[in-house]
Amino acid sequence: MRRDLKLVREVIAYDDVVDGLFDKVKDALVRLIHEDVDNGEFAIDLLMIAKYFERIGDHATNIAEWAQFSIEGHHPNFQEEKE
Secondary structure: OOOOOOHHHHHHHHHHHHHHHHHHHHHHHHHHHHOOOHHHHHHHHHHHHHHHHHHHHHHHHHHHHHHHHHHOOOOOOOOOOOO
């Protein structure tokens, strides 16, 4: 609504941070299960929660990319054909 291109770019860039955090959580949960298989169900529940947060980040990025399109007239994932 504010057409804030700086904020749009920050949201897009932050997706890599969210993806990295998901990977760290996943690795920690694998270690937790490895240490004690009785932690398996708990770890899977936490992994699902972490994945949902990661997907929310993906959706926020998609919205930001379309906001960028509305401001600049091009979408970062689509190249314009050059004549």
